[in-house]
Amino acid sequence: MHVPPATLPRRLLIGAWLAIAALTAVVVVTSNLDVRTGLLLDVSVALAALGLTALLFTRHTVAAALGLAALAALSPAATPAATAATLQVARSRPIRTALLVAVAGTLGHAVQALWHPVPLPLVWWLLCDVAVHAALLGWGAFWQERALVLWSLRDRARRAEAEQEQRVAEARTAERTRIAREMHDTLAHRLSLLAATAGALEYRPDADPAALAAAAGRVRSGVSDALEDLRQVIRLLRADGLDHAPDLDDVAGLVEEAREAGSAVSYDAPAAGSAEVPPAVRTTLFRVVQEGLTNARRHAAGAAVRVELEIGPGEATVRVADDGGRPGAPGDGPGSGTGIVGLHERVTLLGGRFDAGPRAGGGFTLAAWLPWDR
Structure with a gap:
């Protein structure tokens, strides 16, 4: 039985969005210190990523996560938002759906590494890419299972109290x-x-x-x-x-x-x-x-x-x-x-x-x- 986790408080959502926005700005700036030709693409991807981030905590979570995975293939500016999307889907959706989004995020960053300079050798970059998304998937699944257990315990407590x-x-x-x-x-x-x-x-x-x-x-x-x-x-x-x-x-x-x-x-x-x-x-x-x-x-x-x-x-x-x-x-x-x-x-x-x-x-x-x- 799948039980969605409790809705996050609005202040926490705003804080998460601001944190992703700050990370995106840092990525855009640092990746264009020496190369100015990709600035327009990175800024465009960053704006689109921030727009999709707002949809991660709605019923359009999966669609927004897949869109962020596609943006990650274009520019590292979408990496913070795409990473957060993988975690959000893993903690709020069934494991099959979360696995699909994690694979999409892994492929998006792999494509990014093929045409965009990365600080590591390509093989190590791909290994890190897979490891990070696997960790996000496991963390989100654990988070969801924990929420399910807590919900079950609270429900049992309520029923036990009613029966008493x-x-x-x-x-x-x-x-x-x-x-x-x-x-x-x-x-x-x-x-x-x-x-x-x-x-x-x-x-x-x-x-x-x-x-x-x-x-x-x-x-x-x-x-x-x-x-x-x-x-x-x-x-x-x-x-x-x-x-x-x-x-x-x-x-x-x-x-x-x-x-x-x-x-x-x-x-x-x-x-x-x-x-x-x-x-x-x-x-x-x-x-x-x-x-x-x-x-x-x-x-x-x-x-x-x-x-x-x-x-x-x-x-x-x-x-x-x-x-x-x-x-x-x-x-x-x-x-x-x-x-x-x-x-x-x-x-x-x-x-x-x-x-x-x-x-x-x-x-x-x-x-x-x-x-x-x-």
Whole structure:
């Protein structure tokens, strides 16, 4: 891949042109100290060379270089400009084009030596001519390759920086999603329990005082548990981690809390095998049950809920199903819709399957299958 070098600053271009002009003037003067007959030719060639030099740093570089090589065959006045042209083409054009210009410059100076007096024997002059143009070609190619390497390094640095920014943005998004999921999975469950208990108190003001006191106690206990869950989330935000990750043993506590809040919940606990379940799978199974009970209270108040948890060799299955609830029973209102999305992400990350949807006979079902290495 050919990458043109960066455009030279205008001050540098002007300086280069002035330097070539000065060298050209020196050549014209020194070559005509004794012979005055070639002065007009040298001056004409010098002016033409200076005019073509201005085109070396444009898109006409190759044409200008070939023109200077032709002028070098007429007079040594074009030698400084022709030499600079060979170097400029070598540093800014492909090697084949640069080689063509170097050969043209070599031939131009060889022709100049055939009819114009030179300070060295002709053979040595030709050897020096070839050596100089070969050196210019190599120098320009090295210059171009160096510019290509620097451009490549800068491009890689820019891409690496962009990729790093993208990774940071993705990490921030993932962390925000994780925090939002934890907040939903913990606080939403507690608050839905409180709402269900408060709803029972609101619709049964004539209940037995002992029952009212027990319900008020559950509200107080629920608020205390919600505050503790909030502290857990705050510790998570501070990157301190959770003191207690939910476990399969806590599923029975979820079921008992739901029953105390007035829900009819049946629970088929696994007979054995829970000890071999990895911690991440245990937490996810707990969250599925938690979300299923929360959804049943929110969208199907008064529904009978069945929780099934099975542990097999290298896999676990959990299912939470409700029967749709009683028409007109008070619920907690619409949710945020992020709970099921969060569960799907949890289960998918563990290589499992997650299903959520209405049942054929009415109601709603959450189901998840989670594997692990045996």
